[in-house]
Amino acid sequence: MPTDTNTSTSTTVPSIPAAARAASNDDFRTLEAGLDALQTVPLAERGPWRRIVDGVLPPVLLLAALVLAWQFYVVIAQPRPDLVPGPFNVAASIGELWSNGRLQQAVLTSLARGGAGFLIAVAIGTPLGLLLAEWRLLRRALGPLLSGLQVLPSVAWVPAAIIWFGLTDATVYFVVLMGAVPSIANGLVAGIDQVPPQLRRVGTVLGASRLQLATLVILPAALPGYLAGLKQGWAFSWRSLMAAEIIAMGGSIGFGLGSMLQQSRDLADLPGVLATILVILFVGILVELIAFAPAERSLLRRRGLASGGTR
Amino acid sequence: MPTDTNTSTSTTVPSIPAAARAASNDDFRTLEAGLDALQTVPLAERGPWRRIVDGVLPPVLLLAALVLAWQFYVVIAQPRPDLVPGPFNVAASIGELWSNGRLQQAVLTSLARGGAGFLIAVAIGTPLGLLLAEWRLLRRALGPLLSGLQVLPSVAWVPAAIIWFGLTDATVYFVVLMGAVPSIANGLVAGIDQVPPQLRRVGTVLGASRLQLATLVILPAALPGYLAGLKQGWAFSWRSLMAAEIIAMGGSIGFGLGSMLQQSRDLADLPGVLATILVILFVGILVELIAFAPAERSLLRRRGLASGGTR
Amino acid sequence: SAQGSAATPAGPAEELRLGYFDNVTHAPALVGLEKGLLADSLGDTELSSQVFSAGPATIEALSAGAIDAAYIGPNPAVNSFIKSAGQSVRIVAGAASGGAALVVRAGIDGPADLAGTTIATPQLGNTQDVALRAWLGEQGYDTDTTGGGQVHIAPTDNAQTLALFRSGKIDGAWVPEPWVSRLVQDAGATVLVDEASLWPDGAFPTTVLLVRSEYLAEHPETVRALVAGHTASVDWLTAHPDESAAVINTKLTEDTGKGLSEAVITRALSHVTFTTDPLAATFPVLLGAGVTVGTAKPGKLAGLFDLSALNAVRAEAGVAPVSAAGLGTE
Amino acid sequence: MIDTRTAPVTVGPTTVRATTVATDRPNDAPAIRVDGLTKRFGTDGPIVLEDITLSIEPGEFVCLLGASGCGKSTLLGIIAGLEHPTSGTVTVSSGSAAVMFQESALFPWLTAGRNVELALKLRGVPRAQRRGQALELLDLVNLADAAHKRPHELSGGMRQRVALARSLAQDRKVLLMDEPFAALDAITRDLLHEELERIWRETGRTIVFVTHNVREAARLGQRVLLMSSRPGRIANEWRLADTGPRRIESPEVSRLSIEITEQLRQEIRRNAH
Amino acid sequence: MIDTRTAPVTVGPTTVRATTVATDRPNDAPAIRVDGLTKRFGTDGPIVLEDITLSIEPGEFVCLLGASGCGKSTLLGIIAGLEHPTSGTVTVSSGSAAVMFQESALFPWLTAGRNVELALKLRGVPRAQRRGQALELLDLVNLADAAHKRPHELSGGMRQRVALARSLAQDRKVLLMDEPFAALDAITRDLLHEELERIWRETGRTIVFVTHNVREAARLGQRVLLMSSRPGRIANEWRLADTGPRRIESPEVSRLSIEITEQLRQEIRRNAH
C-alpha cells in the first residue's frame, strides 16, 4: 500500500521570542483564571425557610384538607361509627394507646426488633454482596437465586418460620432477614457494578494494592448504590416485620405494632386499627427522614449527584 | 473598554478550484463511509446456546448441589420429619397437591386475583402518575403522601380492610391496590422526570402540539421508567396478595396460594408449607420471565441501554 | 429410634412452661393457674404459662421447644404425633370432654336446609372442623378443603366467626364452648347438632394435656407433678360447679381484659365435662374421620399416650386407672 | 459601546455550486431581526443578554462565538421561540426556524429513518410521501444505508448527520445550530464541516451557528459574531468574503483565528478577579 | 511495510525554559521500547495491534494519532501495564508510567486536594508532607485556590488540570495521556495545550499523547506517529525541530496538519467498503 511508506519530515517551527514569554506568563494566569470564573457558576442554594415553604407546606395543607373533608363527611352523613370513625375518634384512640403506655411499648418493641433485624441483615448482606460482586462464578450461580428470593414475598416464610421457631422472636428475625438480606446484597452488587471501570484503572495506575483498591476506591465509589440497597433493605425489614408481627401473634413474641394492629382488629376496634396504621406510617417516614434521607442527601450532594435547582 | 470597538474586517479566502471539487465529491463520500465503518463496531451477539450455558447452568448446578446436600443431611442426621422434611417429602407434597387439584386451583385463583388487582392498579396508577408528573402543585402536595404510602407495609391495611369489607375478595383487592398503585404512579413520575429536557425541546421545535408532545415524545421516552414501575408494581401486588391471603383466610375469600400456605401450617404440614413456598417463588419468577423480562429486554435493547457483553 | 425417649432422666426440671387457651374447655388450666393448684404441685419447679388461641400455634411452640406442656384439642396432637413419626409429643392426661356444637341462623331447621350455606369452623383440621366435614358427609353433602362443594366450610378465627355471623356473612358454625354459648346467647343462633349426640355415651375428647416427649423423658417427676396438679384442678372443678364460673371468669379477665357474661359461662359449663380420662379409644375414630375428610394423613397412633403418671396419681387417690386403648403406656 | 450592527449588510459574492432546492432571496427583508433584546432568568437573576440588536440576511451563514456561559444558547433559544425575551423583539421573517442541538437528541426508540419521518409528520407531510422524502434527506447526508438503524447503533458523527437531516426535514428557511459538532472527535468534525457547507450551498438556508471554537467559526462563517460574557453582548464582528469552500488549515482562516482568539482572550481576561 | 522506527533518533535542540525539577537524561537508553507488539482480545477476536516496534527517547513529546478504534488506547494501556500484550515486549526504563485518561476520572468523593493527596499516599509519601506537596502541584496547574472543591464543582478544564496534577504527583518519568482534552471546549483546550507544554518543559517528562486531532498533534508533539486502523500499525511518522513554544495557528502547524490530514484520510478511505 502506498500510504505505508514512511516519510520522515522535518519542519522548523518559529518560536515565540523569549522576552515576550516571561511577560506573558502573568497574562496566561489571568486568562486561565478568567476562564475558570466563567465556567464555574456558583449554585444558588435556596434558604431553609424557602425549602420548608416549598416542600412541607403543600402536603401538610392537603393532609389538613383531607382530614377536614373526612370530619365533614362524618358529621354530615353520620355513618356507622364502627365502620367509619371520625378523625377525633382516631386521635382519641392514639391518645388512649399513648396514655396506657401500649403505644410506646409497641413502637419501641417494633423499632428495636426492626433495627436489630436490619443490622443483622447488613452484617450478613454486606460480605455476601462483596463476595458476589468480586467472585464471578459465585455470582453466576447464586445471583439468580438471590434475585428469585427478592421476588418471593417474605411473608411466605412466616408459616415455615413459625413451624421451625415457634411463636418466638426468632421467627420474626428469620422473616426480616429473608426479606432484607437479598436486597442489601443486591444493592451492594449493583453499586459495585456501577463503579466506572475508569476509576479502577486509575487506582491501579496510581499503584494501589488489591486491598487499597477495594477500600480506597471501589467501596467509596459503590457507596451510593450500597446506600440505596440499605434503604430498600430497611423498607423490606419494616414490611416483613409488620407482616410477621401480624401473622405470628401470641406465644413469647413481644408486643409490637403489628400485634397491636391485629389486636385492634380482634376487638373490631377500627379507630385503633387506623391509629396503628398511622403510627406505622409515621414511624416508617420518620426513620427514612432521620436515618436515610440525610445520609443520602449529603452523599449525593458531596458527589454533585443531587437533583436540585431548576436546570 | 477598548475591546468593545467594532472592527469590521474583510478577509478574502481563496477557494478550492471548481474542477477539483466535482471529482472530490466521490472521494468525500468514500472518506465518510470509511469513517462510518471505523466508528461502528457491530456488537457480537452471543449465541442462545452459549447464553444458556453461561446463564442457566451455574444456578441450576448450585440448586442441584443444595438439594443434594439437604437430602444427604436428612439421610445422615435423621432429623424429626415434621421439622426438617427431605426433598422427597416436599416433592411428594407437590405431587399430592397437584393430583388432588388444590395446587392448580390455588395458583389459578392467586394469579387471577393478582393479575386483576395489578390491572386495576395500572388503570388507577397511570393517570395518577401522569397527573402528578405534569401538574406541579398536585405533585408537591400529593407526592410526599404517595411516597409515604410506599413506606407503609401494605399488610398493615389487611386488618382495616377486613373490618370494612369482611372476609371477601374486596379485602384482598383493596390491599393489593394500596400496595401497587403508589409504586406504579411513582414509577411513571420517575420515568417522565428522567425524560431529557432536550427531547421535549426537540418536539416543540419540530412543531408538535401539546397532545402530540405527550403521545409522540414524552410517553415513549418515559417508557423504561414506566416499565420499571410496572414491574415493581407487580412485585408489590404479588407480595400484598400473599400477605392478604395468609392473614385474611376464611369467609368467602377464595382459595389461593396464601390460603394454601396457611392451611398447610394449620395442619403442621411442613412439606406442604415448603412446597407452597416453592410454588410461590416459581410463579413469581415465571411471571417476571414471561411478562416483564422480555418486554424490558427488547425495550432496552432497542434503545441501546441493555447492559451486555464484556465491556 | 425416637430421639426424645433416648434421653436419660435428669431429675426435676427447673421450670415448666405451660400453654393453654382462654377457653371454657381449658378450664382445668385456668383454675389450676388461678388457684395455684399446678404451682403447688410442681413445688420447686417454676411454672410459667403462655396463652395461645389456636392448636397449630401451640404445637409449633412445643416443637420449637418454646413450651413444655400444653392443653390442646386432640386433633392437633394427633397431627403432630403422626407428622413427626411419633417423636414429638405424648398425651399424659385428658382434660375435658363434650362442649362443641353446630349452631345455625334462624331459618335453618334441619340438615336439608344446609345446601349452599357457609359454615365456619375454628381451624382447618381441628376437632370441630373434622366433625363438621364428617357429619356433612354422612348427610350426603360434598365438601372440600378449599371452601368449595355443596356446603362451603370457612375455617375462621372464632372471634371473627361471631362478627361474621352477626353481620349475616356466614350461616352457621361448628365451634367449641364458650363460642357455642356466645353465638346462642349473644347472636341468636340455635343449636342444630350437639356433637355429643354423635358419640357413644356422648363422650368425646375436647381437650387433653400434652407434653413434649424430650421433656417427658428428661423430667418424668416434673410431668408427674404436673399431672397431679392437673388432676387436682379437674377434681376441684367437679367438686365446685357453683364457684367455677367465677374463678374461670377471673382468670379470663386477667388474661384478656374481658370476661364472659354470666349467662354464657353458665350455659357453657353445663355442656362440658371435665375428666382426666383422655378417652384414648376414640382417637383412632378421630383420625379415621380426619383421613376420610382429607385433613389428616393415615399413620400409627401407637405410643401417643403415656398415662403412667396419670394412673400412678389415680392409684394414689384410689381411683381406677384409665386405659390407653393399646396406644401407649398405661 | 458603539453599535455597528444596524448598518446595512451586503452579502459577498457567493459561488453556489448546485441549487437543487431553488431559493429566491428577497434582498430587502432580513431573515432574522433582533432588536434591543434583553434577557434575565427569573425576576432577580443576573442579566444574561443585554440590549442585543442584530440582523441576518437570507442565505447568510453566521457564526456566533463566545466563551462558555455567555448566553449563546439563550440567544438561539429566543430566536427559536423556545424562550421569551425579557424585553426587545425578535422577528424571523419566514415564521419559524429549525433547530439542531449539541447532543443529537434523536428519539432513541425510533430508527434513523423514523426520526426524520416524525419531523415530516409533524410538519404535515402526508403519510405516503414521508418514507421517500426521509430517504432523500438521509441520502443528502450520505446515510441512506443507515435508515433502519437505531440511534445507539450509529456513531456520534452519524447521529449528528441524522439530526441534520431531521432539521432539514422541517423545511424552514432558517436553521439554528447550537454547538452541533462540539461532542465529536476532530476527524469527524472536519468532515461534518465540509458536509454542512455543501448542504448550505445546495439548499440556500440561512444558518446561525453557535460555537466556542474560533477556528470552526472562521472555517464556516461568512460572518463571525463575538459575544462578551456577563452580560452577553455582541463585542465584535468579522466578515469573510465568501469565494467558495475553504479549508480549515488555510492561512487566511489561521490569520483570522489569531485575531479573533486575541479578542476572545481579552474578553475572558476581563472576568478574572 | 518499511520500518524506520529502529533507526537511532536524535532529539532536536530543545529550549528548556525552566528546569525546576532537574532531570538527567541518559541519552543512551530509550524511555520506552516496544518490540514486535501484537495484541488481540480473547482467543478468536480480530487482531487489534500488529507488530508494533517503537522507541521513545527520555524527555520526548510523542503524539500518537489515529482514527477512532485503531488501537491507540490499547497500545497506551499495554505500555501502562494495564493490559498484557499477546506477543512482543514492552519496556519502560523508569519502571512504570503515570497515566491520564480522557474523562478526568477524579474520585468524586474527594476534594481536588485530596485526590492529589491520595496519589501521593499510594506513592508512599509520608502523611506530613502530602498536603504541602499537593498544594504545590495544584499551584503548578494554577488551581491552588480550588484545593477544597469537589470535582463536580469544577469545570471540565479545571478537572483535567487536577487530573494532570494528580498524574504529576506519581512522580514518574513517563506520562501517558489518552485523549486528555477531547471532551473540552475549544477555548479551554487551547489553554491546556499551553499549560501542558509549559509543564513538560518545566518537568522534563517523557510524554506519549494520544489524540485524533491532527492540529493538536502538530501543535504539541516533537514527533507525530500516525496509526492505521484494522489492524493498528504505525503508518508514518513526522518530526518537528523543537524551537520552543509555538501557536496552533502558526503556518507551520497548518502545513504539517494538511500533510498529516491527507494521509489520515487515505487511511480512513481504505476502510470504506
Ligand SMILES: Nc1ncnc2c1ncn2[C@@H]1O[C@H](COP(=O)(O)OP(=O)(O)OP(=O)(O)O)[C@@H](O)[C@H]1O
Ligand atoms: N433556565 C435558566 N435559568 C437560569 N439561568 C440560566 C438558565 N439557562 C441559562 N442560564 C444562565 O444563563 C447564562 C447563559 O447560559 P447559556 O446556556 O445561554 O450559555 P452558552 O453561551 O450557551 O454556554 P455554553 O457554551 O456553556 O453552552 C449562564 O450563566 C447560565 O447559568
Ligand SMILES: Nc1ncnc2c1ncn2[C@@H]1O[C@H](COP(=O)(O)OP(=O)(O)OP(=O)(O)O)[C@@H](O)[C@H]1O
Ligand atoms: N476489552 C476489549 N475487548 C475486546 N475488544 C476490545 C477491547 N478493547 C478494545 N477493543 C477493540 O480494539 C479496537 C481498538 O480499541 P481502542 O480503544 O484501543 O481504540 P482507540 O484507538 O483508542 O479508539 P478511540 O479513538 O475511539 O478511543 C477496537 O476495535 C475495539 O473494539
Ligand SMILES: [Mg+2]
Ligand atoms: Mg450553550
Ligand SMILES: [Mg+2]
Ligand atoms: Mg481510546
